[in-house]
Amino acid sequence: MNLMNHLLALALAVPLLAAFATPLIAMISPKARNMWVSCVSALITLIVFGVLCRVLSMGTQVYVMGAPSWNITLPSGLAIPVRIILEADAFNALVAFIASLSSLAGAIYGLKFVRKFTGLEFYSALYFLLTAGTLGMILTGDLFNFFVFLEISSVASFGLIAFWRDRPEAVEASYKYMLVSQLAAQLVLVALAFIYGRYGVLNMAAFSSVVQPDLVSKVVLVFILVALGMKCGSFPMHMWMPDAYAEAPASVTVLLVAMSQASLVVLCRFCFSIYGTAMGTSVIPWALIVLGCLSMFGGVSMAVVQHEVKRLMGYHSVSQVGYMLTAFGVGMLALGDKTAMDGFGVTAVAGGIYHMINYILYKGLLFLCAGALYMAAGSRDLDKMGGLARKMPLTSALFLIAAAAISGLPPFNGFVSKWMIYESVYAVHPILMVVALVSSVLTLASFVKVYQTAFLGPEREQFAQTHEVPRAMIAGMCVLAVAIVVLSLFPSWTVNTLVRPAAEALVNKASYGAAVMGGALSCSAVFSLALVSGTRAFGC
Amino acid sequence: MISANLPYFVFAVLFLIGLLGALLETNLIKIGIAIDVMESAANMFIIVLGYRNGGYIPVKFLMPEGVTNFVLPTPQALTLTAIVIALATSALMLSLIVMLYRHYGTLDVREIRRLRG
Amino acid sequence: MFSSVFSGAGFWDAGVWVLMFVFAGGYAWLIRRAGRSDYKKGTDQDEVYYSGNVMPDVDVFTVPASSSYWGFREALKAYYSRLSAMHTGVATEYVGWFVLTGAVILVFVLV
Numbered sequence: 022m023n024l025m026n027h028l029l030a031l032a033l034a035v036p037l038l039a040a041f042a043t044p045l046i047a048m049i050s051p052k053a054r055n056m057w058v059s060c061v062s063a064l065i066t067l068i069v070f071g072v073l074c075r076v077l078s079m080g081t082q083v084y085v086m087g088a089p090s091w092n093i094t095l096p097s098g099l100a101i102p103v104r105i106i107l108e109a110d111a112f113n114a115l116v117a118f119i120a121s122l123s124s125l126a127g128a129i130y131g132l133k134f135v136r137k138f139t140g141l142e143f144y145s146a147l148y149f150l151l152t153a154g155t156l157g158m159i160l161t162g163d164l165f166n167f168f169v170f171l172e173i174s175s176v177a178s179f180g181l182i183a184f185w186r187d188r189p190e191a192v193e194a195s196y197k198y199m200l201v202s203q204l205a206a207q208l209v210l211v212a213l214a215f216i217y218g219r220y221g222v223l224n225m226a227a228f229s230s231v232v233q234p235d236l237v238s239k240v241v242l243v244f245i246l247v248a249l250g251m252k253c254g255s256f257p258m259h260m261w262m263p264d265a266y267a268e269a270p271a272s273v274t275v276l277l278v279a280m281s282q283a284s285l286v287v288l289c290r291f292c293f294s295i296y297g298t299a300m301g302t303s304v305i306p307w308a309l310i311v312l313g314c315l316s317m318f319g320g321v322s323m324a325v326v327q328h329e330v331k332r333l334m335g336y337h338s339v340s341q342v343g344y345m346l347t348a349f350g351v352g353m354l355a356l357g358d359k360t361a362m363d364g365f366g367v368t369a370v371a372g373g374i375y376h377m378i379n380y381i382l383y384k385g386l387l388f389l390c391a392g393a394l395y396m397a398a399g400s401r402d403l404d405k406m407g408g409l410a411r412k413m414p415l416t417s418a419l420f421l422i423a424a425a426a427i428s429g430l431p432p433f434n435g436f437v438s439k440w441m442i443y444e445s446v447y448a449v450h451p452i453l454m455v456v457a458l459v460s461s462v463l464t465l466a467s468f469v470k471v472y473q474t475a476f477l478g479p480e481r482e483q484f485a486q487t488h489e490v491p492r493a494m495i496a497g498m499c500v501l502a503v504a505i506v507v508l509s510l511f512p513s514w515t516v517n518t519l520v521r522p523a524a525e526a527l528v529n530k531a532s533y534g535a536a537v538m539g540g541a542l543s544c545s546a547v548f549s550l551a552l553v554s555g556t557r558a559f560g561c
Numbered sequence: 562m563i564s565a566n567l568p569y570f571v572f573a574v575l576f577l578i579g580l581l582g583a584l585l586e587t588n589l590i591k592i593g594i595a596i597d598v599m600e601s602a603a604n605m606f607i608i609v610l611g612y613r614n615g616g617y618i619p620v621k622f623l624m625p626e627g628v629t630n631f632v633l634p635t636p637q638a639l640t641l642t643a644i645v646i647a648l649a650t651s652a653l654m655l656s657l658i659v660m661l662y663r664h665y666g667t668l669d670v671r672e673i674r675r676l677r678g
Numbered sequence: 679m680f681s682s683v684f685s686g687a688g689f690w691d692a693g694v695w696v697l698m699f700v701f702a703g704g705y706a707w708l709i710r711r712a713g714r715s716d717y718k719k720g721t722d723q724d725e726v727y728y729s730g731n732v733m734p735d736v737d738v739f740t741v742p743a744s745s746s747y748w749g750f751r752e753a754l755k756a757y758y759s760r761l762s763a764m765h766t767g768v769a770t771e772y773v774g775w776f777v778l779t780g781a782v783i784l785v786f787v788l789v
Contacts, residue, residue: 165639165642168643169642169646172646172650175650176649176650176653179653179657180653183657183660186660189661189664189665189675190675190676192657192660192661192664193661193664193665193673193674193675193676194676195657196589196654196657196658196661196673196769197676197769197772199650199653199654199657200583200592200596200769200770200772200773201772201773201776203596203599203600203650203654204580204583204596204599204773204776205776206646207576207596207599207600207603208780210603210607210643211576211603211606213639214603214606214607214610214636214639217607217610217635217636217639218610223635236788239787239788240784240787240788242787243780243783243784243787244780246783247776247779247780247783250779251776257775257776257778257779258772258775258776258779260765260767260771260772260775261772263676264676264767267676268676302787304783304786304787305783305787308783308786312779319761322754322757322758322761323761323762323765325747325750325751326747326751326758327678328742328743328744402743403742403743403744404742404743404744407738407740408740431690431692431695432692432695432696432699436690437683437690440690444688466747470743470746470747471743473741473746474740474741474742474743474746478740479738479739479740481738509692510692510696511692512683512690512692513681513682513683516683580777583770583773584770584773584774584777585770586770587770592769592770670768670769670770671768673769674766674767674768675767676767677765677766677767678762678765678767
């Protein structure tokens, strides 16, 4: 049995198995639990790295669950895939690898961060479940499978946000997030039911080959856009994000960031690979652009006035997601028009994807540094901190790297992705670029404020006994910092090897369907099959 | 037209009742019940989509000989999964409500707003 | 691996910036080397220059985070009062914004 063929399934199976085995292993001793958590996280990262290497060298990978062989997507005599199919192309695999890196960083950091609390076996189990849910959302090729993994990761995150359940604010944040999240999940379920009733297929590639721009498809796309936009944190529906990101333990917030990007991955799948030119209306790209601009400016202007560190960073998350939504909206506007695509479309999508992976890395590092500040200073309020750079030099250096990356300062990776976004949105309308630049300036302003008040300044006597945080936490932060520095120093390698193939894989709807269904499938056979089941459903 | 599409109208009404409940209710438990009604409506919608007139149950060894007319099995599998998910999330929501009541002393959602601004 | 990233209108090269930081660091080191360590502590030579004003007599001289960017916040008071009023913290209003956004986009798509 060639293990390399089954890497995709292992990427989902290992975290799930580890999640349910963790409470049993934790019964042996806390040291056994810590070793188990770190070894399994490293194993998950290795597996997903293997998937990424395979995809970059051999093209899009598919995996069929439950078939006699791993690549029989179309069983004999059938025209559509009937089993659950996992699919990894250059876009999926890249984001999955970065998400697994952030999970590794959070797991190593969490070894010492939550050490003093009880219930750690359930914390680690839920942590692995959240990792499994995030990777499942990214790597799946089936719509209902996406819904199941969406709910797995959501439920795990509800529990993890309320981890410090003696704090009323944590339970309140978890409840508010749960309320909007359940509503979004029900909208997704109704949208999937619409798809099944009208077209009879639930596989993403099969759906992409039969979708037509009629009423049902448009309503489905709006439901998915609103629900997944809420999970990413776009402006009017973002209010849960600062609450939940602030009240969760810092090692969990890193995974919450990855989970929001997983929802953005599926949103891009819907808009580019499934609908593509069959969207039939330009309202959806403009809706994304408007939501993106509102998020960029609204998020960062709320962030500048906050004085609690993690709440400030939560509002910055809203703003950064706005950059990605604007970039993907601009890319969608250019779909179908070859000159526009070559001119600014592919650059916009590439900028959006690059910003996605940069965001997971530097936002994760920022939250881990904020957690280190919480551990050292005992409070998240910036008014009570000051002069901590003398006591925590490593943390302040890592915070400086992350703050420079998020503000888009050269030479960091945040600058390259923001620059690609600026240049491509300028081609649609200059006002979009103005909003993006102003948001960058305000981001820099708020992080200068955080660095100045938390780290610089005179020494305070209440911090005389403070010392640097434990080495495991520094190691977790360094995982992300090394990734940021590598992406910063080799931008052309990153763009040419990782980001551009991902952008081309995303905008190329035909190759996505062909990779799953073999390409030799006759489109009309699928369409007639779907139409028959569809008409019989809505007229029974 | 109305009688043929009656299940879909019922689904729409139930879903809207749940949605309005989640929007306008102020008691935490009533909001939880409204979310549950919404989930049940979505599950009912999926089941109804699979129905075929005069169809038998989609289990091969329980159908009489020579019958080819059966309801679709896929929506039933989807609904079972969705029911389990709804159950788990309802349980989690109720436990969060219990903890919120212990902390804040009230079930009014307008009082539970320490995280604002 | 060390080449530049080209976009439609320009190029970006990380090596140039790292070189610039090296030069700037060297220049800063030269300036710092020109400092003198033979100053007398506790006299006027040790005092902070506060633009000729009198230094306030506090133990810890720092600007807390809540007072930073006061001018910015005062200038945009109208915008900020409305924006903060929008973030009430009531859970059902979060649902309300969600439904409102969905309804607006649905109206624009279907009409």
